[in-house]
Amino acid sequence: MATAPVSMEKLVSLCKRRGFVFQSSEIYGGFNGVWDYGPLGVELRNNIKAAWWKDFVHRREDVVGLDSGILASPRVWEAIGHVEHFTDPLVECRNCNSRFRADQIDLNKNCPTCGKKDWTDIRQFNTMFKTHVGPVEDTASIAYLRPETCQAIFTNFKLVQGATRKKLPFGIAQIGKAFRNEITTGNFIFRLRELEQMELEYFVRPGEAERWFNYWLEHDLSWLASLGVRRSMLHLYEHPETERAFYSARTIDIEYDFPFGRGELWGLANRTDYDLTKHTKSSGEELEYFDDETKEHLVPYVVEPSVGVDRMMLVALLEAYDEQPDKEGIRTVLHLHPRLAPVKAAVLPLVRKDEGLVKKARTIYDELRAELPVQYDETSTVGRRYRRQDEIGTPWCVTVDGQTLEDGTVTIRDRDSMEQGRFPADEVLSELQRRLRQPWTRPE
Amino acid sequence: MATAPVSMEKLVSLCKRRGFVFQSSEIYGGFNGVWDYGPLGVELRNNIKAAWWKDFVHRREDVVGLDSGILASPRVWEAIGHVEHFTDPLVECRNCNSRFRADQIDLNKNCPTCGKKDWTDIRQFNTMFKTHVGPVEDTASIAYLRPETCQAIFTNFKLVQGATRKKLPFGIAQIGKAFRNEITTGNFIFRLRELEQMELEYFVRPGEAERWFNYWLEHDLSWLASLGVRRSMLHLYEHPETERAFYSARTIDIEYDFPFGRGELWGLANRTDYDLTKHTKSSGEELEYFDDETKEHLVPYVVEPSVGVDRMMLVALLEAYDEQPDKEGIRTVLHLHPRLAPVKAAVLPLVRKDEGLVKKARTIYDELRAELPVQYDETSTVGRRYRRQDEIGTPWCVTVDGQTLEDGTVTIRDRDSMEQGRFPADEVLSELQRRLRQPWTRPE
Numbered sequence: 001m002a003t004a005p006v007s008m009e010k011l012v013s014l015c016k017r018r019g020f021v022f023q024s025s026e027i028y029g030g031f032n033g034v035w036d037y038g039p040l041g042v043e044l045r046n047n048i049k050a051a052w053w054k055d056f057v058h059r060r061e062d063v064v065g066l067d068s069g070i071l072a073s074p075r076v077w078e079a080i081g082h083v084e085h086f087t088d089p090l091v092e093c094r095n096c097n098s099r100f101r102a103d104q105i106d107l108n109k110n111c112p113t114c115g116k117k118d119w120t121d122i123r124q125f126n127t128m129f130k131t132h133v134g135p136v137e138d139t140a141s142i143a144y145l146r147p148e149t150c151q152a153i154f155t156n157f158k159l160v161q162g163a164t165r166k167k168l169p170f171g172i173a174q175i176g177k178a179f180r181n182e183i184t185t186g187n188f189i190f191r192l193r194e195l196e197q198m199e200l201e202y203f204v205r206p207g208e209a210e211r212w213f214n215y216w217l218e219h220d221l222s223w224l225a226s227l228g229v230r231r232s233m234l235h236l237y238e239h240p241e242t243e244r245a246f247y248s249a250r251t252i253d254i255e256y257d258f259p260f261g262r263g264e265l266w267g268l269a270n271r272t273d274y275d276l277t278k279h280t281k282s283s284g285e286e287l288e289y290f291d292d293e294t295k296e297h298l299v300p301y302v303v304e305p306s307v308g309v310d311r312m313m314l315v316a317l318l319e320a321y322d323e324q325p326d327k328e329g330i331r332t333v334l335h336l337h338p339r340l341a342p343v344k345a346a347v348l349p350l351v352r353k354d355e356g357l358v359k360k361a362r363t364i365y366d367e368l369r370a371e372l373p374v375q376y377d378e379t380s381t382v383g384r385r386y387r388r389q390d391e392i393g394t395p396w397c398v399t400v401d402g403q404t405l406e407d408g409t410v411t412i413r414d415r416d417s418m419e420q421g422r423f424p425a426d427e428v429l430s431e432l433q434r435r436l437r438q439p440w441t442r443p444e
Numbered sequence: 445m446a447t448a449p450v451s452m453e454k455l456v457s458l459c460k461r462r463g464f465v466f467q468s469s470e471i472y473g474g475f476n477g478v479w480d481y482g483p484l485g486v487e488l489r490n491n492i493k494a495a496w497w498k499d500f501v502h503r504r505e506d507v508v509g510l511d512s513g514i515l516a517s518p519r520v521w522e523a524i525g526h527v528e529h530f531t532d533p534l535v536e537c538r539n540c541n542s543r544f545r546a547d548q549i550d551l552n553k554n555c556p557t558c559g560k561k562d563w564t565d566i567r568q569f570n571t572m573f574k575t576h577v578g579p580v581e582d583t584a585s586i587a588y589l590r591p592e593t594c595q596a597i598f599t600n601f602k603l604v605q606g607a608t609r610k611k612l613p614f615g616i617a618q619i620g621k622a623f624r625n626e627i628t629t630g631n632f633i634f635r636l637r638e639l640e641q642m643e644l645e646y647f648v649r650p651g652e653a654e655r656w657f658n659y660w661l662e663h664d665l666s667w668l669a670s671l672g673v674r675r676s677m678l679h680l681y682e683h684p685e686t687e688r689a690f691y692s693a694r695t696i697d698i699e700y701d702f703p704f705g706r707g708e709l710w711g712l713a714n715r716t717d718y719d720l721t722k723h724t725k726s727s728g729e730e731l732e733y734f735d736d737e738t739k740e741h742l743v744p745y746v747v748e749p750s751v752g753v754d755r756m757m758l759v760a761l762l763e764a765y766d767e768q769p770d771k772e773g774i775r776t777v778l779h780l781h782p783r784l785a786p787v788k789a790a791v792l793p794l795v796r797k798d799e800g801l802v803k804k805a806r807t808i809y810d811e812l813r814a815e816l817p818v819q820y821d822e823t824s825t826v827g828r829r830y831r832r833q834d835e836i837g838t839p840w841c842v843t844v845d846g847q848t849l850e851d852g853t854v855t856i857r858d859r860d861s862m863e864q865g866r867f868p869a870d871e872v873l874s875e876l877q878r879r880l881r882q883p884w885t886r887p888e
Contacts, residue, residue, distance in 0.1 A: 131589065
């Protein structure tokens with residue numbers, strides 16, 4: 001596999017052309033910080049979410065799920081301090097009115113937009129989106145779009161624990177949208193105003209938080225490796241005390257070498273008992289855990305591994321993208337893990353005009369699509385059709401050729417090795433399902 | 445199966461106790477029109493969504509998916525007329541300030557809240573939630589939370605068609621959250637301010653809209669039947685011309701007999717070319733279809749089957765809920781379709797204190813949970829454990845007993861028939877997977 005870094009321009013272009021990612025409201029000139037995911041994008045995202053849910057929830061005895069509202073009582077955000085503190089430092093150029101995050105720009109230099117230097121004072125800008133619930137716009141009816149999915153895990157802690165009877169340590173996982181009114185957006189789907197998070201809040205005895213912090217760090221790195229993300233592209237950034245959020249006793253970011261620079265992919269925080277304690281104080285409901293055996297009441301600590309679906313999608317695409325020179329020019333291929341690939345297989349009759357081949361190919365396609373997301377393609381040369389599937393990361397192509405009509409076998413071509421093998425047509429489904437269960441190794 | 449109607453009270457109670465549905469922000473006194481879905485609720489919802497996606501997208505050659513933003517350019521909503529017309533008629537009691545939908549209350553009668561009769565004039569209230577994007581609150585930065593998922597399908601029509609090369613007729617499907625600032629909410633998860641939709645926009649030649657309308661009506665009814673929803677509980681309501689939305693040439697609701705009255709489950713509309721034409725006019729982008737063969741440009745008609753995840757979930761629970769008197773009192777059971785059941789199987793050692801049984805049960809549990817959402821339970825009598833699983837709709841219980849240690853077989857108990865059969869322990873996974881693929885019939 002080529003090792004040259006991928007340019008964002010090429011990736012964005014492929015994403016639009018093949019239907020992974022579209023600019024929001026493109027026909028109206030776009031809408032900053034929001035993207036729409038096309039037919040292949042929604043499949044890739046669903047596969048990322050399903051893989052995370054399977055590995056972080058279903059396969060574990062100690063984690064259960066939750067799906068809470070984007071809207072909630074404003075008291076949730078008041079209690080946790082977000083109404084006051086969920087802010088970014090905003091600075092504006094008096095000359096051209098461009099706005100910047102004061103911590104992402106050198107104020108000793110001139111405005112990058114107009115070249116003048118006339119900055120306003122820095123003010124704290126709350127990045128929670130506000131709306132009004134009910135038919136009258138007054139302060140009593142203010143509600144916020146959640147800026148993180150975790151808070152509903154804390155407010156529902158007792159209800160979930162009561163319904164599931166889980167014992168410490170245990171976790172509550174959630175996948176869902178979150179919204180941040182970012183001052184500046186950009187780098188494709190990296191910094192968004194509407195994003196999707198995969199968050200796990202893992203509740204532990206206070207004395208065991210450090211050990212579980214290390215466990216989840218290793219776990220998350222292993223999970224990334226299992227999906228083919230190179231360890232050499234990842235870096236651990238431990239926040240010094242001065243930089244940590246006020247609720248965190250320890251924070252490590254798993255950063256990735258994006259083409260535009262190193263950036264956070266996965267955040268891991270020891271949130272201590274900050275959230276449960278704050279909600280207990282504000283609501284009057286004791287959000288604590290009662291240990292049946294020791295008869296002890298305690299407020300658990302929380303270890304939080306939190307990753308964005310959008311950033312995970314971007315990393316999956318960047319890790320997968322490859323260009324290989326060949327006789328016909330450039331072969332563009334996405335070496336996506338088969339678990340993540342939007343289309344698992346394509347069924348191709350070698351020659352479109354051969355009714356026998358087409359009929360057989362359609363039969364195989366109909367059988368496969370009852371179980372797997374697959375495509376059927378009969379247009380242009382088979383070489384071009386392979387290229388089309390390579391470009392969207394389809395791991396296998398099933399080709400029906402002359403020999404099929406003689407001995408009932410078809411070829412299965414592998415995207416990564418480009419090797420082909422013959423299999424009986426009626427064993428294709430089980431062969432694909434077998435391959436999907438195999439561990440996958442990213443080609444060198 | 446008992447035929448007595450389920451009371452909402454009993455269902456709501458079970459949903460809270462077992463972790464299907466919690467009131468949003470309960471520790472803060474709740475938040476109207478929004479619910480949080482607990483560990484079993486999120487699984488049931490995910491299964492409903494996955495079943496819909498498989499049957500409406502993956503298994504079809506003519507439908508692709510989309511996942512667009514909840515936020516979009518405000519011009520989308522201006523173009524389609526929603527900024528002006530997405531309204532409900534609001535009336536207020538001058539005496540007690542209670543607010544009602546004027547079309548849901550008899551204004552000749554007294555206020556149901558205070559008993560006085562002093563109504564304000566009816567005014568049109570826009571039910572789109574508004575927010576502001578960017579650091580300054582002015583009209584230029586207004587954005588709306590989408591009140592329906594379909595519009596992004598129309599604005600992305602050309603991008604999706606271009607990327608997928610689909611030919612008419614074809615559909616674009618989307619599952620996602622939508623928001624409506626309802627004047628009155630209620631009936632549990634029936635009328636919500638934050639809801640989730642499963643929408644398909646099916647694009648056809650204008651002359652074929654009526655035929656496809658009938659096709660999707662039959663299709664949707666069949667799909668409901670395949671999940672065990674009784675036809676006798678469903679009613680078709682064809683909107684008379686005077687009641688139809690302005691964009692629709694024909695609308696039929698599939699209504700369900702909820703305990704609180706008949707209500708819409710699934711809406712089917714012939715939206716004509718209204719949306720594509722409006723967006724073409726407003727954006728200047730021609731949202732049309734070019735037929736390669738006839739060299740014809742045309743604006744397709746759209747047939748829209750649209751169903752709410754929340755209402756589908758409510759119907760699934762209502763159809764499943766049953767109480768059966770037995771020796772020990774009342775057996776509460778959810779006869780959920782196995783596809784929808786949150787937990788597919790529970791593994792139970794007959795006796796907790798028998799180390800051999802526990803070890804064997806744990807081995808089977810570990811093998812199953814690599815592939816399926818399953819539970820392990822060893823507390824209290826096996827009879828009680830069966831009841832616990834019945835109550836959450838687990839289709840099968842795998843029990844490890846004395847005979848297991850002798851001949852390696854376990855029992856599989858069926859939730860609906862309560863019959864048990866013995867199977868070799870190492871065939872349990874394949875037996876469960878076989879049963880999951882079988883059609884399921886709702887018990888009489």
